[in-house]
Amino acid sequence: MRDRLFINVAYRDEIDKWKNKKILGIDLLDTKDIFLLAVSLGYNNPSEIKGKRDGFTRTSYIKIRDKAMMASIALGKKENQSSVDSYANDDASFDEAERCAEAGFAILKEMIDSANGDEELLEKRLLSRMNLMHQKNMSQ
């Protein structure tokens, strides 16, 4: 099994900026949680890491709950359910999670930048988004 998960080195600088500005309390989060947030934002449009890769979080910190989240990306996809053997393992999950995070960090950056430093506005927008997703997904 791999010993770490990678992200695009360009996003490492962005994350440091967010931490310095204490945006969304990211400065208090574990790197794996930041990674998983990006994964969840980008899982619909995964893309290969463009440019230099940077080791972001150690896989030894990944708990069963985190593993379940990452595995669900491929296993929860309808077209993959006939070949479960190929996706029900850590390596396949981690590979896919890295691709999702690449897209997710771009979305997160766009959200943070568009709030222009107004933390309250950012929180409001995120809550609206969450309400919308809750309404859409949980009512099914």
Next chain:
Amino acid sequence: MIRFSKIEFINYRQYKSVVVDFSENGQYDLHILRAKNGTGKTTFLNGILWCLYSHEHYLNDQEKALPIVNNSVVQSTVKGSPISVSVKLTLTNGEEVIVFDRTQIFYVKEVGGVKSTYEGEARLRVLITPLNNAANTTVYEDELEVQSLVKQYFDESIYDYYFFDGENLKSYFAKGKSEKIKSSIFNIAQVTLLSNAAEHTRTKEVELSRASKKIKGDETQTLTEEIIALEADIAKYELENKSIDDELPTLKSKYEVADRDLREYSPIRLNTAKRKDLEIEIKNLSDDLNALNAKKKEFIIKYLTLLNLYPRIKATYDLIVAKQTAGNLPPSIDKKQLQHLLDSHSKYCPVCNGTLDERAISHLEALLQSLDVSSATSNFLMEIKGALEEMLVECQKYEKLRDELLSQEKYLRDEIAKKEDEAARISSFLARYSDADQKFDVKKAEADRQRALDRMNSLTTRKTLNESLLVQLKADLESKKQEREKQDGKKEKKDLFDRQLLVYRRLTSRFEYIQNLIMSEIKKDIESQTWNRFETMIWKKNTFGNVTIDDNYEISVYNTTHNEMTGSLSATEYMALAYSFTLAIHDASGKNCPLVVDSPLGRVSDDNRTNMASELLKVSQSKQIIMLFTPDEYSDEVRALYDDNAASIRNICLSENEEEIASIGGRYER
């Protein structure tokens, strides 16, 4: 001195089996071969050229010529049999014997009773044997090595300056020839080495210049300016915070004094005590709100992740449950082991040791088909199932938790606002308070207290803002410093490239200078030798002024009044010029190679013939000259000079059937 000691021909045209020996004999290394026209003078010359270059340069029409294999040999050889044609040149240079040996195989074919040949394998090899160690012969067969040795002795680009055809002088000064001479002299004089070195340094110059241009050097300056600006900002904010820190205790003390005085003044004691309680409550509520905000952020991150992934989490969970319900988790038999059993083509079952016949194998294959997942997959799915279920339950709690958070936030904000209003009302009352006693100036104390409090709040807010800015500025500073370090490395590299570039430029310039110097010396030498020899060979002593050779090795002859007259030279003068130039080039080469001349005096008449023959005889004291004459050309004047002096004089005679050389020798051989 390099000289031919022997030339051997086998089955080469009319030279069916001929060995011509060129032993030294007397003070002149001059060898005369006499033959009637059509006997094989030019063939002799072509034989040497074929051996060295595999081309017969003096053949009138290569395409329409007979094959080089001797015709009588072809006719007497059985169809399909090979015939070997070879020419072997044996030379000596005083230290070594050098043999150029070319062999070409031909096969006889017969069509309609007419025999002809087709070419088979061919090779040229060079054998070099030291004169003092005859047993130590080095054989060169590699094509590149062999070509290099040929070029070293008889560069093909100027072959006609070694193997001279007196009847074909026009080509000597033809356009384009000078370029070949120049390049050959470059090669001969080893100037090519310098030229190659200059070319190499020029290439390095281009590479270094490109590499240097790629590194942009002005970024260091910009970064340094940015770093200075950032450092100035940091210093400014740190200074401001320090001054805030200095001011705050004084303000606090002022505030505390005013606050205490107000609280101790009995007519307003109830109001001030109430306000104090309110302020404590507001602080506690604010702390709660801050804690709630942190919780809210945590909630946002957690549920943003969970709700985004909810559809996949739910689908995965449902998948696992469905497989469990279908009895596929865990699988009854391990899928991988079953696959391994089928792939290994084992004859016996590893469980019951029964024979695995076709029926058993079909059963196993059907079983494999029916198995949904492997044991590893099953374990993995079972491991994550609990976590997935837990997340789904958490998602169900979203609305409740969100509402609790938001309502708690609202409650805290409302409470704070209420308490702040109440405290503000008391403050307003105190600010306007007056009593008849005027024992204590409440208004002033309240104003002092409020002023100190406002200032403290303003400074504390300012300090918090500054601290947040400082974190960002320090991070920017660190990043800029790292960037500048990288740029410094690049700048060092660029400086190194520029220094190397300068060194290579100097080298190129020196190489070119030395190259030009050598070429200029050689040119001057060739010019003066050509003129001296030309002057000796020509009977006219008052017509020609000088001979010049320009940088492109184009030769020009001038009269005594400095007018060019190259185009007006007679055939004799033209030949003299060709000889003079050829011998000058031989001298410049530093390799004293032999000169083989067909029709050496064919176009020369009158007094010039004696002059030229005499001059060539003199030359043969230090250079081997082989001359191929027709009997007519070997006139009385020539005979008078050469008969007693030449090292050998031979006749070339054809056989009766005119298909081969019958003999080379006769009464002229000394």
